[in-house]
Amino acid sequence: MGRLKVGIIGCGNIFHLAHKNALKNLKEVKVVACMDIKKKKAKEAAKEFNAKPYTNLDEFLDLDLDVVEILTPTYTHAELAIKALKSGKHVIIEKPIALTSEEAQKMIKTAEKEGLWLLVGHTRRFDKRWVQIKEVIKKRNILPVQIRKAEVQRLPFPETAWYWKPNKGGGVAIDLGVHVTDFLRWYFESEPVKILGIGKAIRKEAKVNGTYDHFLMMIQFEGGKTGLAEVSWAYSYPARYGVFYHHLDILGKNGRIRYTPLDTPVVGVVKSHFEMPRFSPLLSAFPEAFETELKHFFKVIIGEEEPLITAKDALIALQMTEVAIESAKREEPLEFKGVVE
Amino acid sequence: MINVGIISYAHPHALRYGTTFASNPKAKLYAISGDGANADVAKTEAQKMKAKFYQNYEALLKEKKVDAVYIAIETYRHKEVAIRAAEEGKHILLEKPIALTLEDADEIIKAAKKAGVKLMVPFNPRFTTPLRKAKAMIEAGEIGELEYIYSISEYVKPPIFLEGLDMSWFLDIKKAGGGGFMDTAPHGVDSLLWLTNSEPKSVYADIGSKIYGFPVDDIGTAVLRFKNGVMAVLNAGWGNPKGYAYGLEIKYYILGKEGFLDIRTAYPDFTVYQDRAEKIYWERADVNGIVGSFLESIIEDKEPPITGEIAKKNLEIILAAYESSKTGKVIKL
Incomplete structure (x- = not known):
């Protein structure tokens, strides 16, 4: 089999931050087309791969592509993924799978109907830190009963950015929330039964957009296990901790494992002028996680590996955040009813 | 000079x-x-x-010479002993939690007020x-x-790991009122009350016997919403393995x-690494501070920094957390 022909939709933030370099390193695939509604962005991206730039979706989907990577803002996921699937392409899509679980279910149904893969980039599952901690839990029989995972940062985007818009990105509860809900399910290896969400709008950017920028979920899993998910765009952390912060605290019947921002390898940079160290390339685990993830997804597509995370997992991660948001509104815990087929 | 009895x-x-x-x-x-x-142990220490x-x-x-007492008896006997101490006109430093129930706490507070002693x-x-x-x-x-x-x-x-002391009563709900959460969460709750200058309006918690299989709970998690809008999460208990450094x-x-405070530990420590790592606290200002302010409240005849009412509020929150864990509901305070 020749190299998989890949087309990119969305040549913005996450493309430049992660996918661009990962794709360049993967010899199994060839990026042949880059699409963005902004011509300049499509051209810039295409140049990186000697690919062709597109601004028109139909023209792009008429191409002979094996895989389409969708790296656009969350609210566009469903429409783009469904169109790509219907035109016969496998789809790799950034997390969250979609803005709503209804949309996500339609995407999954379409993929099933077309007999194509829909693979969602829950990159934490491929990050060597979390993979190794998971292995240690197994090897040492830690048996977790309580896990706290926090993913917090100060989002460096202005209030006009789609991240802050409830109807475009869903706010921090969804955008980072799905990382942590999926993480907890992955680590506990059991299903959520009850969720309490509580949220705040701390920064002006969140307040003017009517969204949360600090969100907490207490998730009770089968077997009396408790997960605490904290996600925030409102943190001000000193730079020595890096720019994106993970806390992990696992308490098990046979031990405790803890990871803090101080355990993240960061090379400190101090410059004579102030510069927001946006997404530091010095956080070592991040680029590699994307590369591992994409490599795995391409192997799934060519039939060499079984997916480590399915679209259904991504759907459940999203549903958990939806239940948490509803819980926050009602100020009471809600039962998690699971995937509606 | 205040004569103290334990x-x-x-x-x-x-x-x-x-x-x-003894050293104050x-x-x-x-x-x-x-x-x-x-x-x-009491006899040897004496x-x-x-x-x-x-x-x-x-x-x-x-x-007659005893002016004040520090009461460290099993929680279920707090009411009996504290009321008698008040009746005898002794100022009281009473171990936490104040009592097993809010009614008992009220009686203790009332007895101290009536006797005009510090609590x-x-x-x-x-x-x-x-x-x-x-x-x-x-x-x-x-x-x-x-x-x-x-x-x-x-x-x-x-507490079973504390050598030389019989701590079996900590695992008896009738005597201690609860397990790891009852033992440790009151400290966290107090600091939340103190730091926020507010009170929780609701609490949601999950507390259970999850690790050791004790007849009482060992760990718990509580989510609190405060009246002034502050959100808080508290992890409390005895959940750690023997090898844990702390x-x-x-x-x-x-x-x-506009900012963030990272209090890595309230008890400044250094670490000794041998067969395993161990934290040694090089400063324990807390007990000196408690003893000092208790004595000061007696000498200067002023209200102690943590009154019976504050301790009762604390117990109310702890009991609400247990209630939440039992019913699976958010408990409004």
């Missing part, structure tokens, strides 16, 4: 309070009674510190240097409006609108 060594804190009272220039450790668990020893607290309370309940973290510094920074507006606090309040190992772990992450 009633019971059932609670292991008595060991530290004993030496702290304003106090004399005058007498010790051996009620409840660890009567033998000999060591040249205090009078009584088999039971009634005899100690009859001692204080010790919650340690607010007497530590890092937390006092954090409080001062919050009040100076250094991190802007307070938004969120994550706190860990854990005695790292379950013996006592009190941590806070405090998020304000």
Whole structure:
């Protein structure tokens, strides 16, 4: 089999931050087309791969592509993924799978109907830190009963950015929330039964957009296990901790494992002028996680590996955040009813 | 000079309070009674510190020279002993939690008021240097409006690991009122009340016997919403393995609108690495602070920093957390 022909939709933030370099390193695939509604962005991206730039979706989907990577803002996921699937392409899509679980279910149904893969980039599952901690839990029989995972940062985007818009990105509860809900399910290896969400709008950017920028979920899993998910765009952390912060605290019947921002390898940079160290390339685990993830997804597509995370997992991660948001509104815990087929 | 009596060594804190009272220039450790668990330890400590020893607290309370008592008896006997101490006109430093029920707490508070004696309940973290510094920074507006606090309040190992002391009553719900959460969460709750200058309007919690299979709970998690809008999470209990470096772990992450405070530990430590890692606390300002302010409230005839009412509020929150865990509902306070 020749190299998989890949087309990119969305040549913005996450493309430049992660996918661009990962794709360049993967010899199994060839990026042949880059699409963005902004011509300049499509051209810039295409140049990186000697690919062709597109601004028109139909023209792009008429191409002979094996895989389409969708790296656009969350609210566009469903429409783009469904169109790509219907035109016969496998789809790799950034997390969250979609803005709503209804949309996500339609995407999954379409993929099933077309007999194509829909693979969602829950990159934490491929990050060597979390993979190794998971292995240690197994090897040492830690048996977790309580896990706290926090993913917090100060989002460096202005209030006009789609991240802050409830109807475009869903706010921090969804955008980072799905990382942590999926993480907890992955680590506990059991299903959520009850969720309490509580949220705040701390920064002006969140307040003017009517969204949360600090969100907490207490998730009770089968077997009396408790997960605490904290996600925030409102943190001000000193730079020595890096720019994106993970806390992990696992308490098990046979031990405790803890990871803090101080355990993240960061090379400190101090410059004579102030510069927001946006997404530091010095956080070592991040680029590699994307590369591992994409490599795995391409192997799934060519039939060499079984997916480590399915679209259904991504759907459940999203549903958990939806239940948490509803819980926050009602100020009471809600039962998690699971995937509606 | 305040003459102090210690009633019971059932609670292991008595060991530290004993030496702290003994070394305070304003106090004399005058007498010790051996009620409840660890009567033998009480007797040995009395000999060591040249205090009078009584088999039971009634005899100690009859001692006219005793001005104040520190009560470290099993929680279920707090009401009985504290009321008798008040009746005998002794000022009272009463181990936490104040009592098993809010009704009992009321009776204790009422008895102290009626007798005109001071009543204080010790919650340690607010007497530590890092937390006092954090409080001062919050009040100076250094991190802007307070938004969120994550706190860990854990005695790292379950009490069965404390050697030389009989702590079986900690695993008896009738005597202790609960397990790891009841034992450790009151400290976290007190610091939340103190740092926020507010009270929770609701609590949601999950508390259980999850690790050791004790007849009482070992760990718990509580989510609290405060009246002033602050959100807080508290992890408390005895959940840690024997090899864990901390013996006592009190941590806070405090998020304000304009800044963030990272209190890695309220008890400054260094680490010794041998077969395993061990934290040694090089400063324990807390017990000195508690003892000092208790004595000061007596000498200067003023309200102690942690009153019976504050301790009752604390218990109300703890009991609401247990209620939430039992019913699976958010409990409004």
